Structures are given as C-alpha cells and as structure tokens.
Amino acid sequence: MKFSIQPLLLGSAVLVPAVSSAQSDALVQLAPVVVTATGNPTPASEVLAPLLVISRDEIERSQAGDLAELLRFYAGIELGRNGGPGQATSVFIRGGESNHTLVLIDGVRVNPATSGGAALQNIAPDSIERIEIVKGPRATLYGSDAIGGVINVITRAADASGSSLDASLRGGSFNTFDGSVRGAYAGERGSASLQVQHQNTDGFPALRGFDQDTGYERTSVNADGSLKLGAATIGAHLWDARGDVEYYGYDDNFNRAVVSQDYRNQVAALDATLPLAENLSATIAANRAQDRIEQKQSADFVETVRSGVNAALVWSLGEAQRITGGAGFVHEKVEALSFGSPIDQGRDITTLRLQDELRYGRHSAVIAGSYSDYQGFGSRFDGTLDYGFDLTSSTRLVASAATGFRAPDATDRYGFGGNPDLDPEKARNYELGLQQKLGENQRVDLRVFRSDVDDLINTVCDADFNCTAVNVEKYRNEGVELTYTLAWQQWSATLTGLVQDPEDRGTGEQLLRRAKQTAGLKLSRRLGIFDAGVDVIGSAKREDFGGVELGGYTLFNLTGGVRLGEHANLRLRVENLFDKDYQTAAGYDQPERSYYATLTFHY
Numbered sequence: 001m002k003f004s005i006q007p008l009l010l011g012s013a014v015l016v017p018a019v020s021s022a023q024s025d026a027l028v029q030l031a032p033v034v035v036t037a038t039g040n041p042t043p044a045s046e047v048l049a050p051l052l053v054i055s056r057d058e059i060e061r062s063q064a065g066d067l068a069e070l071l072r073f074y075a076g077i078e079l080g081r082n083g084g085p086g087q088a089t090s091v092f093i094r095g096g097e098s099n100h101t102l103v104l105i106d107g108v109r110v111n112p113a114t115s116g117g118a119a120l121q122n123i124a125p126d127s128i129e130r131i132e133i134v135k136g137p138r139a140t141l142y143g144s145d146a147i148g149g150v151i152n153v154i155t156r157a158a159d160a161s162g163s164s165l166d167a168s169l170r171g172g173s174f175n176t177f178d179g180s181v182r183g184a185y186a187g188e189r190g191s192a193s194l195q196v197q198h199q200n201t202d203g204f205p206a207l208r209g210f211d212q213d214t215g216y217e218r219t220s221v222n223a224d225g226s227l228k229l230g231a232a233t234i235g236a237h238l239w240d241a242r243g244d245v246e247y248y249g250y251d252d253n254f255n256r257a258v259v260s261q262d263y264r265n266q267v268a269a270l271d272a273t274l275p276l277a278e279n280l281s282a283t284i285a286a287n288r289a290q291d292r293i294e295q296k297q298s299a300d301f302v303e304t305v306r307s308g309v310n311a312a313l314v315w316s317l318g319e320a321q322r323i324t325g326g327a328g329f330v331h332e333k334v335e336a337l338s339f340g341s342p343i344d345q346g347r348d349i350t351t352l353r354l355q356d357e358l359r360y361g362r363h364s365a366v367i368a369g370s371y372s373d374y375q376g377f378g379s380r381f382d383g384t385l386d387y388g389f390d391l392t393s394s395t396r397l398v399a400s401a402a403t404g405f406r407a408p409d410a411t412d413r414y415g416f417g418g419n420p421d422l423d424p425e426k427a428r429n430y431e432l433g434l435q436q437k438l439g440e441n442q443r444v445d446l447r448v449f450r451s452d453v454d455d456l457i458n459t460v461c462d463a464d465f466n467c468t469a470v471n472v473e474k475y476r477n478e479g480v481e482l483t484y485t486l487a488w489q490q491w492s493a494t495l496t497g498l499v500q501d502p503e504d505r506g507t508g509e510q511l512l513r514r515a516k517q518t519a520g521l522k523l524s525r526r527l528g529i530f531d532a533g534v535d536v537i538g539s540a541k542r543e544d545f546g547g548v549e550l551g552g553y554t555l556f557n558l559t560g561g562v563r564l565g566e567h568a569n570l571r572l573r574v575e576n577l578f579d580k581d582y583q584t585a586a587g588y589d590q591p592e593r594s595y596y597a598t599l600t601f602h603y
Contacts, residue, residue, distance in 0.1 A: 034047060037132075039141050039324060048388045048400065050483070052496075053132055054070060056129055057492070059125050059130075059131075062559065066086075066120065066121050066122070067123040071151070073521075073535045074496050077092075078514055079091055081590065084214065086215075086216030086217075087245070089121045090117055091103075091120060095502030096148025096149070097148070097406075099145060099406060100406060102142055102144075102151070103151045104142070104150065106155055109306065110289055113304040113334050113410050115409060115411040115415070124241065127156055127222040134150045135148070135149040136148075137382075139403060140355065140402070147453065157184075159191075164184045164602065166180075166183075166184075169599045171596070173594035178197070178199040181195070190228060195221070198220075207587060207589070210256065214245070214248065216246070217245070219243055220240060221239070222240075223238040224236070238269075239267045241266070245261060246258050260296045270286050271283060280313065280314070282312070283311065284309070289306045300338050306333075308330035311328070313325050313326075321356065323355070326351075326354075327351065329348070330348070331349075333345075336411075349372065354369055355367070374407050376413065377422065382405065383402065386398065388435075394438075396436075397432075402428075404426075404429070406427075408469075423455050425456050429449060429452075432447070442484070442488070451476065451477045451478075452475075458473050477500055477502040491525050492525075500516060500517075517539070517540040531561045539553055544586035546586065550583050550586060567603055569600045570597065575594045575596070576592060577593065579593040
C-alpha cells in the first residue's frame with residue numbers, strides 16, 4: 001500500500017472546523033511557556049526555532065503506554081521499534097540518525113554514552129506534564145547528540161492550585177495492567193509531589209514467524225520538591241524507572257529465542273535559583289543520570305553514569321534583550337561487558353556558552369555560541385543564529401543557521417572494532433520559515449530546511465573480518481515541514497506533515513527506516529461530560545537493512561472519555577482501528593487492533 005500525504009492534509013480541512021478571528025472572545029490561547037528552545041522560560045509564540053509542545057491534556061487523551069507511543073503520531077518524528085511494549089525503540093527526527101536525537105528529562109541528558117539512543121520505551125506518560133520538542137541542531141545549549149532535534153520531557157510537579165491526590169488504573173489487550181498513585185502538596189514556602197507507577201503486560205510475539213510472547217514490566221517513581229529560602233528557590237527532582245523486558249535474542253546455540261534483561265534508568269537533580277539584582281539572576285544545578293542494562297542469561301551488562309554541574313547567569317535588559325552565560329562540567333563513566341569484551345572508560349566534558357536574545361521593533365533574534373572540550377578528541381566551537389522579522393502583527397518570517405555534533409561514544413572508541421582516534425560527527429542546518437497566526441486560536445509554522453552531516457562513524461571490515469570504526473559516511477536531508485495547531489472552544493487539533501529526501505551522499509540511496517513522506521493528525525472535541533478524538537498517522541515506504549522494503553501504512557486510533565461525577569473519569573481507546581499489518585523495523589511485528597480502558601480519580 002502506498003501512502004500519500006495529500007489525502008490526509010486535505011481530509012484535515014474537512015475534520016477541523018473553520019474559525020474566524022471574529023470569534024476571538026471564545027478562543028483558547030496557544031502560547032504556553034517553554035524552556036527547551038532557549039534554555040530560559042519563553043512564551044511559545046515568541047520562539048523562533050521549530051517547536052512542538054505536547055500538553056498534559058493530549059497525554060491523558062492518548063492513553064499511551066510509553067513515550068514512544070505518544071510521539072509516533074507527529075510527522076517528522078519516526079520510530080523504528082522491535083515489536084511491542086518495552087522493545088528497543090529508535091527515534092529519527094528530520095531524517096537524522098537514531099543517535100542524533102537528544103532526550104532530556106527535566107533538562108537532564110538521558111542518552112547513554114554507548115551505542116543506541118535513549119530508552120523512550122521506559123518513560124511512563126503518567127509522570128509527564130508536557131513534552132517540548134525542538135527540531136534542528138541545538139549544540140550551543142546541549143552539546144553532543146542534539147543534531148536532528150531535542151526532546152525534553154517535563155515531569156509532573158505540584159502546582160499553585162494546592163494539594164491533590166490522583167490515582168489511575170489502566171488495563172486492556174495483551175493482559176496489560178497499569179496503575180499509578182500520586183500525591184502533591186503546595187504551600188506558600190514550597191511544594192512537593194510523589195508518584196509511583198507500575199505497568200505489566202504479556203506483550204505479543206515481537207519477531208515475525210515466532211509465537212512466544214515478549215513481556216514487559218516497569219516500576220517508576222517520580223518525586224519533586226521546591227523550597228523558598230528568602231529570595232532563593234531550591235528544587236530537588238528524582239525520576240527512576242526499573243524493571244525487566246523479554247525480547248528475541250539468541251540462545252547458547254545461536255538460535256533465535258526469547259531472552260530477558262533487567263534495566264534501570266534514573267535522573268536525580270538539585271538546583272538553586274537566586275536573584276542577584278533586579279534584572280540579574282543566577283542558577284546552579286547538579287545532576288546525576290544512570291542507564292543500566294543487565295542480561296539475565298549471561299554476565300553481559302552495560303552502564304552509563306553521568307554526573308555534572310552547571311551554572312548560568314541571566315541578565316535581562318527590559319523587554320528588548322536577555323543575555324545568558326553558562327558553564328558546565330560533566331564526568332561520564334561507562335562500564336560494560338559484551339561477549340567477554342570489557343569496557344571501563346571515563347571522560348570529562350567541559351562547556352562554556354553565551355547567548356543573546358534580542359527583540360527590537362519588528363526584529364527578533366537568538367545568537368548563541370558554545371565551546372566544548374571532550375576528553376578523547378579535543379574541543380570544538382558551535383553556533384546558532386535564529387532571526388525573525390514580523391512582516392505584520394500575525395506574520396513572521398524566520399531564517400536560521402546552526403551547527404551540531406555527536407561525540408564518539410564508548411562503543412565507537414572501545415567496543416568491537418573500536419577506534420580511540422575517531423573525530424566527532426559534524427552537522428550543519430539551514431532553514432527558512434513562516435509563522436502565521438490565524439486569529440488568536442490557530443497557528444501555522446512552515447519550514448524549508450537543509451541538513452548536512454559529515455564524518456559519520458561506520459565500522460569497516462576487511463576480507464579477514466578485521467574491523468575498525470572510521471569516519472567515512474555523510475548524509476543530506478532536504479525537506480518541507482508543516483505544523484498547524486488549533487484550540488477553539490471545545491475543539492483541539494494538531495496537524496503535522498513532512499516531505500523530505502534523506503540521502504546517503506556516498507551511495508545516493510535513501511537512508512534506512514526513514515520515509516520521504518509522513519503526516520499526522522490529532523483531533524479531539526469535548527461534548528459536555530464526554531470527549532472524543534481520533535489520531536491518524538501516515539507513512540510512505542521505507543528501506544531497511546538487507547535491502548528489505550517496508551511498506552507504507554496509515555494508522556487510526558480512536559479515543560473517548562466521560563466524566564463520572566466530580567472526581568472520576570473513564571477513558572477508552574481503540575488502537576490500530578483497522579487492524580493494519582505493518583512494520584517499523586524489518587521482521588518485527590507491531591500491535592494488532594487492541595483495546596484499553598483507563599479509570600482516573602482526582603481529589
């Protein structure tokens with residue numbers, strides 16, 4: 001089945017109601033305050049970078065089982081998943097490599113310092129307040145890996161509305177059970193919240209042609225606290241997810257078989273913000289992140305522990321200018337054992353950055369530069385320039401240029417075929433954009449971009465199977481991206497579309513697991529005590545390893561909910577409504593039509 005972006009884009013025009021600016025007295029504002037694009041709190045309507053925000057309301061309506069399920073209905077965020085719940089998941093933003101997407105939890109990096117990307121499958125949506133996604137390189141703010149984009153998961157914390165108690169129960173297909181309890185306190189001098197969540201599912205046979213289920217279990221804790229001491233504010237944060245997952249690996253005779261592993265992902269952070277003067281403030285933060293996997297059928301394991309401290313000064317010059325200077329130090333430690341080959345390596349990373357946010361009349365700009373020193377390959381400079389010109393009060397033209405990089409990880413340097421002398425992978429991105437407000441309740445963001453990445457790391461083997469990791473490959477992606485958002489009375493909609501050409505510049509072939517066309521629609525409406533929604537994603541065909549072609553597909557999810565009095569809600573979800581047979585990674589099945597119900601309580 002071939003997928004075309006046009007029917008979905010045209011169909012959305014029928015599904016989404018037409019709204020005129022004359023109805024602005026009933027409109028809902030689309031301008032949350034975000035932090036990921038500039039590192040400072042900024043109204044989303046003023047951000048020049050391509051930005052997508054997934055709100056708490058959208059998260060609750062989706063009833064997704066993990067972060068990957070949440071992200072897959074937005075065009076330009078493609079997933080390669082080895083089966084169902086808990087299975088290894090790769091994310092590709094704007095055609096970038098899977099390790100070119102940086103994932104943060106409350107601003108703290110969770111990507112491992114070994115091969116592969118962050119464990120999206122282990123992040124429970126019930127612990128998330130919102131998700132901020134910024135596309136394109138952001139090395140000046142976040143250093144390595146921020147090439148295709150940055151996904152910042154903002155976890156739930158106590159808010160100013162006061163103390164609360166929440167609980168939820170979710171169950172459905174594949175013997176899935178998900179339970180969560182959360183308590184929050186908010187007072188004049190501080191706040192605190194604690195949430196515990198557990199999920200268990202039998203799953204389904206992840207590998208096509210096999211019949212043994214691959215189960216998954218996760219227990220996660222999310223805790224947050226803040227305290228005001230005079231003019232200063234001190235915050236503490238903890239997120240921890242651990243459990244086990246079954247997957248198709250190999251037995252002692254190298255036959256395909258279900259094996260299992262334990263995992264643990266954790267982020268702990270302590271920060272303090274202190275006003276130094278009327279227009280000058282300082283922030284200092286210390287954090288520690290852990291990513292650990294232990295195989296149950298062998299002694300193999302891999303662990304990344306990253307500890308760091310960051311400091312920043314923010315100087316605000318009225319509404320026209322905000323200058324930020326920052327410095328950071330991180331120690332990264334990797335220990336691993338793979339097929340008898342050990343890795344025990346650490347490296348220090350030092351960063352300096354300077355950013356100037358300007359707004360004069362119809363002109364706005366973000367100018368940033370950074371210096372990074374990575375033990376093992378040396379230093380580099382990166383830059384970002386975003387410029388916006390307000391053509392009218394509702395139309396803004398945007399031009400951007402930015403660089404990024406990915407530092408060689410421990411597997412590249414010391415794993416199979418490792419090479420300690422590797423250079424970083426280097427990226428350049430240029431784009432032009434149009435930000436258009438349609439009244440106060442609708443917005444359109446249109447981008448034309450070009451990304452080039454050089455010195456990609458690949459393992460090259462000779463005839464005797466002597467292998468070495470080298471910087472040999474490069475790719476280019478050119479594309480057009482559209483984001484449309486609506487919040488009007490009882491309607492909410494997000495429409496995303498991407499047409500791109502992700503090309504291996506050495507061979508001229510399409511990059512693996514990346515489609516040239518994707519489109520997504522999320523549409524919902526409230527009807528008194530009821531609400532209903534539809535999520536649609538369409539993807540064109542993709543190539544995979546071994547010359548396998550993965551066919552295009554279109555998926556539909558239906559959601560609905562009803563308020564059960566003042567304190568309870570019941571939500572229902574039908575996933576893969578038309579029971580589409582599709583794959584995002586060759587040989588691995590995706591969920592058939594399935595059903596879920598979620599009961600929530602709030603006091």
